[in-house]
Amino acid sequence: MRYIDTGFVSFKVRSAPKSVLSNIDVLYPEVELDFADFTIELKQEALLRRLFKPQISFYHGNHTAFRPLPLSQAYPFLEWGMNWCVAAHMFNYLIIHAAVLEKDGKAIIFPAPPGSGKSTLTAYMMFNGWRLLSDEMAVIDMQKLEVRPSVRPICLKNDSIGLIKKLFPQTVSTGIARDTQKGDVAHVKPTSESFERRHETAKIVGVVFPKYTGAEGVDIYQLSKADVLMSLKENSFNFDTIGVEAFECLKKVVEMSACFEVEYGDTNDFIRFLESDVL
Amino acid sequence: MNITALFMSEILGTFKRVDDLTLSEWELLIECLRENASLARFASFLKDEDIPNQVKPHLQSELVRARRQKQQALYECKLIDEHLRHVGVKPIFLKGAAYSVSDSAVGLGRLYGDIDVLVDKSDIEKSKQALLERGWFPQILTDYDEMYYREWAHEIPPLTHVKRGTVLDLHHNLVPIVSGQAPDVADFSKDLVETKDGLLVFSQAAQTLHSAVHLFLNEDFSHGIRDLTDLHILFTSNKDDENYWESLITLSSKSSFEKELQLAVRYCQKILNTDIQSCHVEAIYALKETNFGLLDRCFESVLRFRHPKLDSTLRSTYELAVYMRGHFLKMPFSILAKHLTIKAWRSVVESTLGKNFYDKEHEVNR
Numbered sequence: 001m002r003y004i005d006t007g008f009v010s011f012k013v014r015s016a017p018k019s020v021l022s023n024i025d026v027l028y029p030e031v032e033l034d035f036a037d038f039t040i041e042l043k044q045e046a047l048l049r050r051l052f053k054p055q056i057s058f059y060h061g062n063h064t065a066f067r068p069l070p071l072s073q074a075y076p077f078l079e080w081g082m083n084w085c086v087a088a089h090m091f092n093y094l095i096i097h098a099a100v101l102e103k104d105g106k107a108i109i110f111p112a113p114p115g116s117g118k119s120t121l122t123a124y125m126m127f128n129g130w131r132l133l134s135d136e137m138a139v140i141d142m143q144k145l146e147v148r149p150s151v152r153p154i155c156l157k158n159d160s161i162g163l164i165k166k167l168f169p170q171t172v173s174t175g176i177a178r179d180t181q182k183g184d185v186a187h188v189k190p191t192s193e194s195f196e197r198r199h200e201t202a203k204i205v206g207v208v209f210p211k212y213t214g215a216e217g218v219d220i221y222q223l224s225k226a227d228v229l230m231s232l233k234e235n236s237f238n239f240d241t242i243g244v245e246a247f248e249c250l251k252k253v254v255e256m257s258a259c260f261e262v263e264y265g266d267t268n269d270f271i272r273f274l275e276s277d278v279l
Numbered sequence: 280m281n282i283t284a285l286f287m288s289e290i291l292g293t294f295k296r297v298d299d300l301t302l303s304e305w306e307l308l309i310e311c312l313r314e315n316a317s318l319a320r321f322a323s324f325l326k327d328e329d330i331p332n333q334v335k336p337h338l339q340s341e342l343v344r345a346r347r348q349k350q351q352a353l354y355e356c357k358l359i360d361e362h363l364r365h366v367g368v369k370p371i372f373l374k375g376a377a378y379s380v381s382d383s384a385v386g387l388g389r390l391y392g393d394i395d396v397l398v399d400k401s402d403i404e405k406s407k408q409a410l411l412e413r414g415w416f417p418q419i420l421t422d423y424d425e426m427y428y429r430e431w432a433h434e435i436p437p438l439t440h441v442k443r444g445t446v447l448d449l450h451h452n453l454v455p456i457v458s459g460q461a462p463d464v465a466d467f468s469k470d471l472v473e474t475k476d477g478l479l480v481f482s483q484a485a486q487t488l489h490s491a492v493h494l495f496l497n498e499d500f501s502h503g504i505r506d507l508t509d510l511h512i513l514f515t516s517n518k519d520d521e522n523y524w525e526s527l528i529t530l531s532s533k534s535s536f537e538k539e540l541q542l543a544v545r546y547c548q549k550i551l552n553t554d555i556q557s558c559h560v561e562a563i564y565a566l567k568e569t570n571f572g573l574l575d576r577c578f579e580s581v582l583r584f585r586h587p588k589l590d591s592t593l594r595s596t597y598e599l600a601v602y603m604r605g606h607f608l609k610m611p612f613s614i615l616a617k618h619l620t621i622k623a624w625r626s627v628v629e630s631t632l633g634k635n636f637y638d639k640e641h642e643v644n645r
Binding site: 034035036037061090091092 | 302303305314333334335336339340341343344346347350585586587
């Protein structure tokens, strides 16, 4: 059994294959909790399947919401299952699919579609002095308009895995799970500062849509607040369930935030722009 | 005793005040209530008590979910009503949808998956066509399932809205035709109630009997406690209404569902301590002589909260018994034998080849 505390929610992993438990030990700090928000489990089922193409199922309590996956994808499955628990059950905060990083007490939200280089950027910034609040979800307190950390490993895909490991030899990560629905993936451990400050919220100052193009220089587009609101809504896990309160919250978030779309080839240029114009 | 106290004592096995619960008791309570589709109801009936900070988000979240479901149910029901009235059909909303749209206590925190609608049998084709034109499509079924619905059922295969994903069950009766127990629907729709939005639902008495029939003439008790709680709330909120009890009793004997009503009263009292006036209880038991011996054993087990920590070792045996019973009541023996053989074969295949073997999508991929 393992406990996981992400700041926003906590998990009790009742049981899982050994390889998964050892990944948890690598990626999450050891914690003891007297209350877990979700009790989860990875189980092998169907007797004959254990011998022939073994599969694994994700359980929340005694309930499974997914089709089983090949055993080799067990660890990413655990992380996705944890995301599902939050998306399916937490409606007290507005949750948006986005990365969130903080510097000097100011948080920037980075919503971005898969393939835009969001996780690579997140890892890069985290290893350059930014605090990671989340690689997957911006958890917004609708009254205080602050982001709560949901500190989880960063999910790197395909070529980014080797790239980040080369740039930052201190990277701690899982082995690579091949051919998942997102391609090859590996999970990277957040910096210890990010974990230690997992209960510390941060004020939102910007919403930036990053796009890695590989081209030289940085192209900056100022975005209309209405468009940003709609885009945040589209990327939200629970906007529709929460309703009016979620809309009012997003309205205030975009009003108080600098909103940009940025195309960049050099991540350092991109960070310089954030530090001078957004923070 | 209120609903929340009943739930707590059922799950924790002891009466406790909310502020005396330990965090690990809360953990069990939340997990168990959630799995039995009852967390929203628990949260709805909970008074402002001292709740630990770790627990609050779960209760708040469930209330938000319940509010949204209710809003959505009302929206969907209004649309369905409009579509069907457009072709001259006046639908009656059943079960969960009816509870939600009629603003009654039983609708508080009631979560459910499908919207159930009743129309006249002669209007089924017309209704299906009207709904199809507005984006409600039948799900992909196996050939066997298709035949099951066509020949034996009291409803057509579920319709799913292409954009919103809501699922609609279109009924022409309340129980499967093949059971030989399908009532004259007119008896149930005698005193229809029109909600403030102009939607039609059964009277409280007919809603109650339908709820009892649905629960006890069934083989699936995975939401047993939730459904039993529906009955508890219906009984309790109509406790002193003489007309309600009179129509309930009359309707049950007219439609030959006396036994289902007896079972509803019996297990509400046994499991949820439901407060019903003794004269009504006596009148209901007098409707028909029933031997409860074996039924008690089964239902007192399967109508409780499901959870590995609470389940008795015999629960799965009783579940199998009520599964067989439910099928037996719904189908003549020759048909039942064939139906169960097919189901059994499938579960053998699924336990060896994985439980998604029969999914149609899966087949397409292969």
